[in-house]
Amino acid sequence: MSWIEKIQEAVDYIENNLLEELSAEVIGKAIKYSSSSFQNLFSAITGYSVMEYVRFRRLSCAADELIGGRVTVTEIAFKYGYDTVEAFSKAFKRLFRCAPSRIAISGLNNFRFAPISIQISISGGFSMRRNIIPNLQKVDWTDTKRQNEFVNSVVSTLNAIGENLNYDDVCAVSGSAFRTSFSMPTAELWNHGNYHVIHTPIIIEHIFRMLGYRVTPHVRGTYAIDKKLIMDSIDKGIPVITLEGVINCSDACVISGYDQDGDVLLGYNPFMYSEEDHKEEPDDTGYFRKSNWHDGFFAEGSKGRILIIEGKGEGLSKEEIFAETLKLIKRLIVEEYLTLGQYNGLAAHQAFVNALMTYDWDDPFEPYLNVMCNYKQYLDRQYAVQFFYDNGRADLASIYERITRLSLELERLIPQDFSAAHLFGDKSSLKPYCNILLEISDLESEAAKLM
Structure with a gap:
């Protein structure tokens, strides 16, 4: 399969030399393949002409640097081989449907052209497909x-x-940084899957739609x-x-x-x-x-x-993403149920406290495991802070900074390693933990009023 290896070699060469002068002749010579044969083979295998692929990769790398916000459009245009800013801007907008000066604002909604990886799958004989x-x-x-x-x-x-x-952005934009879910079918049966996204299904469609x-x-x-x-x-x-x-x-x-x-x-x-x-x-x-x-x-x-x-799908602007996500966040806080039999938001905080302070159990393993699993929901609150600052809502960011500090305190009171099992034999020992849950609930109620 030397032709597959040659095309992959060409792709690797392009990736390592994006800032150098590239042409089909230069790349063909580098991989020791005739220029005309190489161009035809590259197009047949990848679906792109050689220079189209080079252009897409350069523009995608340029977009990544612009999103980082540490360089100007002019610097990037010349870095990636364009003679004028106008030529760069025209090519950039044609690919991303967005001006380079605005990519940092609407970055998540624009697709990137990733490096191609050449693979081949062969089946036959008695083999089954893989x-x-x-x-x-x-x-x-x-x-x-x-x-x-x-x-x-x-x-x-x-x-x-x-x-x-990255995790932090997706956690906030999806709504995962704001959800609380809790159910306990009986006094003995703890639901360790309280934090599962299946209990807040509106998050699933929302995150993919926000990301385009x-x-x-x-x-x-x-x-x-x-x-x-x-x-x-x-x-x-x-x-x-x-x-x-x-x-x-x-x-x-x-x-x-x-x-x-x-x-x-x-x-x-x-x-x-x-x-x-x-x-x-x-x-x-x-x-x-x-x-x-x-x-x-x-x-x-x-x-x-x-x-x-x-x-x-159709991409949204940064402002539209924030507005839509804010509506979702409010639902995640104030609506009592999002799925049948599962408390949500403020009601879930209260139900969790009620279970810890009311129910009795012979073995602390079950309630302790539930506390550890539910803590994942509170831990994600920290990713709300930057999300609000980035969208000009310092008032909400300030509230979630306080919630983040309280969430971290939960782990200090009941560590995530079963080392505090003795606390579950004494309701008074669980009260400080429950008080923090109620403080978080009060702060989220305050935040919802500002949305």
Whole structure:
């Protein structure tokens, strides 16, 4: 497959020399391939002419630097080989539908042209089909401040298709930094999945729409239909997000490939490393391998969901994103229920306090585990602060700075390591923790009035 290797070599050469003088002749010579043959082959394999690809990559890198805000449009224009600012601006606007001077404002809504990775998949004989999306960004689970599975899944998935997103921005814009969900079916049964995004489904559509994508959540259906949904998306080069299962009781998994004609899924989730949650050996790509993925937790209670990203939608301006997200945030705070049987927002704070101060239990493990799981929701409040400052709402940022300090105090009172189990044998010992929950509730009520 030397021709595949040659095109990948050309792509790598372009990437390493974007600031140098490039032409089809220069690149062909560098990879020891005749210019005319190279141009025809490159276009046939990638779908772009050589210089079109170079132009798109240069403009995308230019956009990244402009979003960083440390350089001027003039500096960037000359850096990436344009003779005039006017020529650069014209090419930039044609690709991104946005003037370079405004890219820092509307950056999240503009697609990026990522470096191409050349792959080939061969099937035949008795082999069954296999396909993967390589080099998926995996979650650094040692980062104890960024543990929201759904947010991390969105970041990994969209970065795989060329976006340049980070946890902090997605957490705020999605609404995840503002949600509180709680349910307790009986005095003995604690719901450790209170923080799962399935309980606040409005977040799912909102975040993808804000980022300029269309997404369709599919309720778990038949095995054949669900398998086809996933395989079709992977074959297009777009990862899939599953909710509520696949890897045991996980909130969200990123599916980045399949094997055995879709009977085995490949992907990433932090629980893949826990033998209690997943016993199969990882794939040679480093992704998990999951057989019988349609069963288990994914099948329980008809909660399993498959999120299929259907492509780019119409982008919104920064102002529109903030206005729409502010409406969502208010709903996440003041509406008592967003799904049946699950308290939301202010009502969830109160219900959590009531459970801790009212119910009795013989074994502290269950309530302690619930406290640890629910803490993930409060931990994400810190990403609200910069979001409000960036959008000119210092009043709301100030409130969430206070909420952030209180949220961090929760971990000090009941550490995330089961070392304070003795507190659950004495209601008075839990009262300081509950008082902070009520303070957070009061502050969020105050914030909602300003929205």
